[in-house]
Amino acid sequence: MTTALLDTLRRIVGAAHVLTEGDLAAYEQDWRKRSHGKSLAVVRPGSTAEVAAVVRACADAGAAIVPQGGNTGLSVGSTPDGSGTQVVLSLTRMNAVRAIDRDNLTMTVEAGCILQALQETAEKADLLFPLSLAAEGSCTIGGNLSTNAGGTQVVRYGNTRELCLGLEVVTPQGEVWNGLSGLRKDNTGYDLRDLYIGSEGTLGIITAATMKLFPQPAAQLTAWAAVPSMAAAVRLLGLSHQHLGAGLTGFEVMGQFALSLVIKHMPQLRVPFAGLDGAPPYYVLLENSDSESEEHARQRFEALLELAFEDGCVLDAVVAESLSQAHELWHIRESIPLAQAEEGLNIKHDISIAASRIPAFVEHTDALLQREIPGVRLVNFGHLGDGNLHYNVQAPAGGDAREFLRAQEDRVNALVYDAVAQFDGSFSAEHGVGVLKADKLAQYKSPVALGLMRAIKQALDPQGIMNPGCILQK
Amino acid sequence: MTTALLDTLRRIVGAAHVLTEGDLAAYEQDWRKRSHGKSLAVVRPGSTAEVAAVVRACADAGAAIVPQGGNTGLSVGSTPDGSGTQVVLSLTRMNAVRAIDRDNLTMTVEAGCILQALQETAEKADLLFPLSLAAEGSCTIGGNLSTNAGGTQVVRYGNTRELCLGLEVVTPQGEVWNGLSGLRKDNTGYDLRDLYIGSEGTLGIITAATMKLFPQPAAQLTAWAAVPSMAAAVRLLGLSHQHLGAGLTGFEVMGQFALSLVIKHMPQLRVPFAGLDGAPPYYVLLENSDSESEEHARQRFEALLELAFEDGCVLDAVVAESLSQAHELWHIRESIPLAQAEEGLNIKHDISIAASRIPAFVEHTDALLQREIPGVRLVNFGHLGDGNLHYNVQAPAGGDAREFLRAQEDRVNALVYDAVAQFDGSFSAEHGVGVLKADKLAQYKSPVALGLMRAIKQALDPQGIMNPGCILQK
Numbered sequence: 001m002t003t004a005l006l007d008t009l010r011r012i013v014g015a016a017h018v019l020t021e022g023d024l025a026a027y028e029q030d031w032r033k034r035s036h037g038k039s040l041a042v043v044r045p046g047s048t049a050e051v052a053a054v055v056r057a058c059a060d061a062g063a064a065i066v067p068q069g070g071n072t073g074l075s076v077g078s079t080p081d082g083s084g085t086q087v088v089l090s091l092t093r094m095n096a097v098r099a100i101d102r103d104n105l106t107m108t109v110e111a112g113c114i115l116q117a118l119q120e121t122a123e124k125a126d127l128l129f130p131l132s133l134a135a136e137g138s139c140t141i142g143g144n145l146s147t148n149a150g151g152t153q154v155v156r157y158g159n160t161r162e163l164c165l166g167l168e169v170v171t172p173q174g175e176v177w178n179g180l181s182g183l184r185k186d187n188t189g190y191d192l193r194d195l196y197i198g199s200e201g202t203l204g205i206i207t208a209a210t211m212k213l214f215p216q217p218a219a220q221l222t223a224w225a226a227v228p229s230m231a232a233a234v235r236l237l238g239l240s241h242q243h244l245g246a247g248l249t250g251f252e253v254m255g256q257f258a259l260s261l262v263i264k265h266m267p268q269l270r271v272p273f274a275g276l277d278g279a280p281p282y283y284v285l286l287e288n289s290d291s292e293s294e295e296h297a298r299q300r301f302e303a304l305l306e307l308a309f310e311d312g313c314v315l316d317a318v319v320a321e322s323l324s325q326a327h328e329l330w331h332i333r334e335s336i337p338l339a340q341a342e343e344g345l346n347i348k349h350d351i352s353i354a355a356s357r358i359p360a361f362v363e364h365t366d367a368l369l370q371r372e373i374p375g376v377r378l379v380n381f382g383h384l385g386d387g388n389l390h391y392n393v394q395a396p397a398g399g400d401a402r403e404f405l406r407a408q409e410d411r412v413n414a415l416v417y418d419a420v421a422q423f424d425g426s427f428s429a430e431h432g433v434g435v436l437k438a439d440k441l442a443q444y445k446s447p448v449a450l451g452l453m454r455a456i457k458q459a460l461d462p463q464g465i466m467n468p469g470c471i472l473q474k
Numbered sequence: 475m476t477t478a479l480l481d482t483l484r485r486i487v488g489a490a491h492v493l494t495e496g497d498l499a500a501y502e503q504d505w506r507k508r509s510h511g512k513s514l515a516v517v518r519p520g521s522t523a524e525v526a527a528v529v530r531a532c533a534d535a536g537a538a539i540v541p542q543g544g545n546t547g548l549s550v551g552s553t554p555d556g557s558g559t560q561v562v563l564s565l566t567r568m569n570a571v572r573a574i575d576r577d578n579l580t581m582t583v584e585a586g587c588i589l590q591a592l593q594e595t596a597e598k599a600d601l602l603f604p605l606s607l608a609a610e611g612s613c614t615i616g617g618n619l620s621t622n623a624g625g626t627q628v629v630r631y632g633n634t635r636e637l638c639l640g641l642e643v644v645t646p647q648g649e650v651w652n653g654l655s656g657l658r659k660d661n662t663g664y665d666l667r668d669l670y671i672g673s674e675g676t677l678g679i680i681t682a683a684t685m686k687l688f689p690q691p692a693a694q695l696t697a698w699a700a701v702p703s704m705a706a707a708v709r710l711l712g713l714s715h716q717h718l719g720a721g722l723t724g725f726e727v728m729g730q731f732a733l734s735l736v737i738k739h740m741p742q743l744r745v746p747f748a749g750l751d752g753a754p755p756y757y758v759l760l761e762n763s764d765s766e767s768e769e770h771a772r773q774r775f776e777a778l779l780e781l782a783f784e785d786g787c788v789l790d791a792v793v794a795e796s797l798s799q800a801h802e803l804w805h806i807r808e809s810i811p812l813a814q815a816e817e818g819l820n821i822k823h824d825i826s827i828a829a830s831r832i833p834a835f836v837e838h839t840d841a842l843l844q845r846e847i848p849g850v851r852l853v854n855f856g857h858l859g860d861g862n863l864h865y866n867v868q869a870p871a872g873g874d875a876r877e878f879l880r881a882q883e884d885r886v887n888a889l890v891y892d893a894v895a896q897f898d899g900s901f902s903a904e905h906g907v908g909v910l911k912a913d914k915l916a917q918y919k920s921p922v923a924l925g926l927m928r929a930i931k932q933a934l935d936p937q938g939i940m941n942p943g944c945i946l947q948k
Binding site for chain 1 (some may be wrong): 507542575576577578580582621622624628630632633635636645648649651652653656657658659660661662663664665666668669671672677688691697707709711712715716717718719720721761764765766774826827828829830831855861862898899900901902903904905906907911914915918919920922923924925926927929930931932933934945946
């Protein structure tokens with residue numbers, strides 16, 4: 001059976017694109033190297049028709065399919081289990097930009113396009129594709145869609161979901177649904193598009209998408225502010241919405257300890273205000289995009305910061321004087337994950353809470369963790385504009401990080417996720433569920449929601465061959 | 475059985491809220507009075523628990539349920555058939571605003587809240603709820619969500635879908651899914667929210683929702699421009715996106731004939747530029763919302779219009795000098811439906827096409843209709859910023875409109891919808907499918923899409939009691 005399936009797959013995509021030997025680690029282990037699987041084969045179709053034929057062959061053989069893009073996900077959603085029976089279906093060869101429609105402000109692209117390549121494609125057309133996240137050099141738009149990726153510009157442009165107008169999908173039966181569309185309004189039946197977005201390859205395979213584009217802003221300015229508390233950061237967010245309107249394209253928060261790790265491990269970076277004794281507890285990185293001019297953007301930023309000083313929600317602030325200074329400020333923010341890795345293993349969370357409740361959540365959960373695990377260190381940073389925190393937990397100073405994780409990871413997760421649930425938040429804001437957090441979904445979603453999800457899965461993939469164990473536990 | 479069900483319903487909601495006698499036309503006939511049904515009863519539950527109990531009672535009795543809000547829909551989606559066996563479940567008593575969260579920019583409201591009341595609730599909190607459409611004085615937010623209503627500010631704020639963060643839903647089994655959420659990022663499983671939005675009461679009943687709010691803009695300005703062609707209107711749209719950015723909150727197009735009807739039937743209205751011989755063929759109403767000041771808004775508008783004159787895509791333009799002048803301009807736009815009704819019965823379409831293809835579509839379809847039905851008159855207007863046209867067809871001048879509709883309606887619909895399909899457009903941009911256009915869905919959607927929709931319907935409502943015949947034909 002296995003040999004017959006492999007032969008069929010080779011006939012469909014060509015023998016060169018059915019990988020069964022050599023080092024397949026790039027396909028079989030996840031980005032953070034937490035899961036090491038073994039596939040039956042890695043298949044790399046080159047067209048939608050080939051994807052459909054591969055799916056039909058696998059369905060006929062009863063073989064499970066794990067769709068994969070850049071394999072940069074953080075929740076183990078695109079790698080095979082250890083059984084050696086699952087087929088990894090890699091979309092990376094499908095990387096054509098099928099069309100750019102300037103007057104409609106859309107582009108239609110294949111699932112395997114690298115996110116950064118799409119940003120560049122848009123830029124060449126003097127337009128903006130605003131999706132931006134750490135893995136943009138390697139992740140694919142298909143993966144972004146499957147996980148509904150977030151990133152740093154969500155406060156203005158929304159998640160990947162909000163940037164997508166239409167999809168092309170291969171169903172678990174190997175049929176092609178052509179739902180590509182450049183329409184901004186289309187109320188003809190159920191919203192299949194949004195059902196597939198965020199379904200992490202468990203309901204079908206996204207092969208192409210029509211994505212929104214935007215005019216390039218005339219200017220983009222970055223500011224950095226020290227704030228006296230998380231509550232002050234939330235107040236600054238409100239003032240920014242009011243005074244910058246849709247100009248507010250970035251609003252990131254960083255805790256003092258997170259920045260102290262950057263200062264420690266990347267001493268070449270100059271981190272404003274954060275290195276001193278008695279440094280303020282939180283910092284905010286703001287971005288203002290202006291359709292008029294840099295001068296106007298600066299004037300609006302200064303007016304906002306003046307108000308914020310008066311209000312007391314900002315202690316000190318600097319507006320970048322040049323693009324390179326702006327890049328330096330963003331670079332500090334983006335260096336936090338690396339700095340915390342340098343400091344040692346840690347327990348990561350990607351949570352969201354209503355912005356209004358974040359100050360109380362942080363106060364509650366910081367105290368809880370300190371009480372339960374004396375000396376524990378909290379690396380707290382994230383996209384406050386979207387209520388999204390990367391609330392990470394580092395071993396006490398000087399402790400053995402590996403031993404800390406072994407002993408405490410489950411307990412820390414329970415404490416954090418229970419607190420998140422208590423504050424009506426989400427245990428996965430932008431990283432998806434994958435296999436890694438499928439147990440959390442089972443634990444924290446209501447039975448009614450789980451029942452609805454299972455009914456949908458059963459209806460669309462009755463054979464259960466699409467990415468089994470991802471999102472919904474087997 | 476029927477008596478037993480009515481008794482049960484009376485026990486659940488109180489006898490006063492089970493209507494079976496007297497004039498029930500307001501519940502049993504649709505807004506445009508095209509469909510006259512007969513219900514078993516109109517039930518008006520006062521809480522989510524009562525809705526759930528009513529649904530369980532109907533499910534037990536095998537009685538179909540037609541959920542209803544303000545009953546202002548244009549596609550016959552909220553009235554019973556003529557069988558006298560269906561239960562109309564009216565949500566209008568559930569009209570509480572459960573919470574406003576200023577710092578999170580959200581409000582949680584019950585399905586029966588009147589849209590205009592929600593606009594006013596937001597305004598009182600010095601915030602903006604931007605959903606705005608003709609029926610706002612009577613329609614409910616539950617209906618807006620069920621049909622994913624559009625309206626006049628979609629170009630900036632999106633459809634109802636984009637304004638919703640979470641839902642509370644009663645399933646066809648009478649369970650309550652509490653998916654209320656003020657989260658802007660939440661990637662934990664399938665997107666149930668967007669599946670219910672736009673499903674027109676066929677998968678469950680939306681009882682409450684958490685909706686986004688926005689800061690009030692500091693100023694809102696309106697302009698009116700005469701343009702030489704539809705292509706020029708699309709060019710003006712592109713310039714407006716580029717130079718106003720997210721300040722562009724309205725972009726409406728109106729054909730000269732549509733405005734001539736306003737001039738004829740509402741002579742008290744002053745319609746700029748349109749009344750003259752050789753008047754330009756199209757007009758655009760633009761709205762610019764500014765987070766800074768009226769002066770700045772005016773300056774940005776003037777800069778845009780200057781560029782547009784130079785480009786040639788604007789022939790003449792006026793910027794409203796006062797709020798009352800702005801209201802007058804909007805009033806002209808909003809008077810078109812009434813003016814065309816005064817002129818006589820007509821055949822309405824609510825279509826969308828990619829903005830880039832609208833000029834070619836209009837040229838093609840105008841010519842086609844003129845060729846097929848000499849003398850036919852086209853009342854073309856709509857939300858060009860969203861690619862949404864109300865492309866309506868009026869009988870030749872002096873003809874018998876009723877006879878024209880009887881003889882030509884099916885043929886006109888076929889010509890228009892075939893052309894829409896040819897241009898990859900949608901036959902229902904913002905009005906939904908209802909019972910009225912269920913045949914069009916069956917005709918124009920791909921078999922794959924229809925199969926997916928039927929599978930979802932069967933999975934979530936296996937008994938088929940939720941609004942049968944709406945969206946999917948029986």
